[in-house]
Amino acid sequence: MHRETPPQAVRLLDAALTCIGRVGLAKTTLDDVAREARCARATVYRYFPGKQQLIGALVEREVANFGQHLLAAAAGAESLGDAVTAIITTGADALVGHPALTFVAAFEPELLLPHLAFERESAVLCAAAELVAPAFAPFLPIDHATRLAEWVARITLSYLCCPSDHLDVHDVAQVRALVDDFVLPGFLRPAALEGITP
Amino acid sequence: MSGVAQADPLTQRDRLFAATYRCVERFGLGKTTIEDVVKESGVSRATVYRQFPGGRDELMLETVGWELSNYFTRLADHVRDAPDLAELLRSGLWFAHRSIGEHALLRKIMDTEPERLLPLLTTESARTLPFIADFLLPYLRREADAGRLRPGIDLAGAAEYLARSILSLIGAPGRWDLEDPDQVGDLVATELLGGICVQRNDP
Numbered sequence A: 001m002h003r004e005t006p007p008q009a010v011r012l013l014d015a016a017l018t019c020i021g022r023v024g025l026a027k028t029t030l031d032d033v034a035r036e037a038r039c040a041r042a043t044v045y046r047y048f049p050g051k052q053q054l055i056g057a058l059v060e061r062e063v064a065n066f067g068q069h070l071l072a073a074a075a076g077a078e079s080l081g082d083a084v085t086a087i088i089t090t091g092a093d094a095l096v097g098h099p100a101l102t103f104v105a106a107f108e109p110e111l112l113l114p115h116l117a118f119e120r121e122s123a124v125l126c127a128a129a130e131l132v133a134p135a136f137a138p139f140l141p142i143d144h145a146t147r148l149a150e151w152v153a154r155i156t157l158s159y160l161c162c163p164s165d166h167l168d169v170h171d172v173a174q175v176r177a178l179v180d181d182f183v184l185p186g187f188l189r190p191a192a193l194e195g196i197t198p
Numbered sequence B: 001m002s003g004v005a006q007a008d009p010l011t012q013r014d015r016l017f018a019a020t021y022r023c024v025e026r027f028g029l030g031k032t033t034i035e036d037v038v039k040e041s042g043v044s045r046a047t048v049y050r051q052f053p054g055g056r057d058e059l060m061l062e063t064v065g066w067e068l069s070n071y072f073t074r075l076a077d078h079v080r081d082a083p084d085l086a087e088l089l090r091s092g093l094w095f096a097h098r099s100i101g102e103h104a105l106l107r108k109i110m111d112t113e114p115e116r117l118l119p120l121l122t123t124e125s126a127r128t129l130p131f132i133a134d135f136l137l138p139y140l141r142r143e144a145d146a147g148r149l150r151p152g153i154d155l156a157g158a159a160e161y162l163a164r165s166i167l168s169l170i171g172a173p174g175r176w177d178l179e180d181p182d183q184v185g186d187l188v189a190t191e192l193l194g195g196i197c198v199q200r201n202d203p
Helices: A007-021 A031-036 A041-047 A052-074 A080-096 A099-107 A110-116 A120-134 A144-162 A171-184 A192-196 B009-027 B032-042 B043-051 B055-079 B086-101 B104-113 B114-145 B156-170 B181-192
Strands: none
Touching: A007 A031, A007 A041, A007 A052, A007 A099, A031 A041, A031 A052, A031 B043, A052 A080, A052 A120, A080 A120, A080 A144, A080 A171, A080 B009, A099 A110, A110 A120, A110 B114, A120 A144, A144 A171, A144 B156, B009 B032, B009 B043, B009 B055, B009 B104, B032 B043, B055 B086, B055 B114, B086 B114, B086 B156, B086 B181, B104 B114, B114 B156, B156 B181
C-alpha cells in the first residue's frame, strides 16, 4: 500500500484483518467489514469494487509491513550472521503472531497451502528474496544477498511448516548456531563470489 | 493360488493402494469412492474397511503416502551408488526434480484439486523428512571417515539440514534451474554443503 492510502481505506483494511482473524477468509463478507469499520456498505464499494480487490490490497499491505518489520529488525546488525538470525527469528515470530494468517493456516489451509507448493511457492520464495535482500546487502554483493535471502526464506518456511524436534526457529541462540554451522559458511568462502547466481 | 490360506495383509494393502491409485488417475482424489476401489481391486468392501477403518479419508491419505514412499524409493535407488555426498546430492536433485515434473497424476491433481492434495502432502512431509535424513546419515559418516567434513559437524544436525533443503527444493525450485548442472553444482557446494564439507578450494 502506498503512503497516500486514504485513512478510510486504511480503516477498512484494518477491519478486514480483524474479521479474517475472527471468522476466516471464506466467511468474511464486505458487510462484515463495513460493520467492523463502522461505515456504510457504499463506502466499502467506493474503495474496493469487490472482496477480491479488498483481500488483494490487504495482502499487499501486510506483505509490505512484514518486509519493513524484517528490515528494521536487521537494521542494527553488525555482521551477516546477526542479520540472517534476526531475519529468521523475527520472520518466524511475525508469521506465527499474525492473527489473520494463523486463522487461515489453522482452519482454511486449503486457501493457504496452494501458495506453499510448486510454482506458486517458487513465486513466494522469489518475492521474499527481493523483500529481504536489502538486509544482507551491506555484507554481500546484491545478487548474492538476493540468493542468500531466498535460501533464508526456505529455511524459515521449512521450520515453520514442519517444526523440528531439535531446533526452535524462534530461539535466537539456536537459530544463530544453525546459521553459523550450515547456512553461512558456503556464502562466506572467497570462492563463493565466483559462483553462479541464478 | 487356491486353498484357504490367509492372504498376506501387506500384499492386500499394496493391492488396495495400487487400485486406489488407478481410480484416482481416472476420477480424481475427490470423486473416487470406496465402491470404485472395491470394483477396481476385486477386494470386498468389508476387507477394505478392515484394512482402513477410517474409510475413504484414511485410504486416500495412505495411498498418497504409499506413492510418496515409492517416489522416494526410486530417488534413493537412483543415487545409492554415488561416489560421494556432493555427487549424490547433485544427481538426487536432478532426478527428483525431473521425476516430480513428469509425475502425471501429481500434475493432474495439482491442476484440478490442489486443495485436496496439499494437506495430505503436508502431513506426509513430517514423515518424509526423517526418511531422507536417515538415508543421508551413512553417506555423511562416509564423508567424515574420509576426512571431508568440516571439524565439529554434528552428523544428525547436518542430515536434518540437508533433508529440509532437499525437500524444499523438490517442492519449489524458486530461483534455481535444477536442470542446469552448473547451477545445481553451485547450489550443492554453497547452500547445501558449504558448512558441512571441506571444499576443494578452501584454504
